[in-house]
Amino acid sequence: MARGAEPERAPPYSADWAEAGGIESLADAAGRHLVAIDCAAFREGDVLLFRWRANMPAKHAAIVTSCGEDRSALMVHAHDGAAVAEVAIAPWWRRRLAYAFTFPGVTD
Secondary structure (H helix, E strand, C coil), X not given: CCCCCCCCCCCCCCCCHHHHHCCCHHHHHHHHHCXXXXXXXXXXXXXXXXXXXXXXXXXXXXXXXXXXXXXCEXXXXXXXXXXXXXXXXXXXXXXXXXXXXXXXXXXX
């Protein structure tokens, strides 16, 4: 079901799209449409962005699907060569977490 026009047109894709420009293009786009939050404060429905390597731009996104009181959490994401999957936000992911965003206007 259509909900309106896309908020902006995505640029052409290439495998090195983030590295080529050396800028945080994914984080910048998220910041134009979402509300930045502290990476430690994410909860269900929030968008997380990850870096594959420490000095590289963030280029992987996921949506938090579950958060336990003990900060155990799950996210849904997809990447090249694999199906969409729900996985634990394990230490490996937490070390690579670069940005967290929530949707504007969402309240408890």
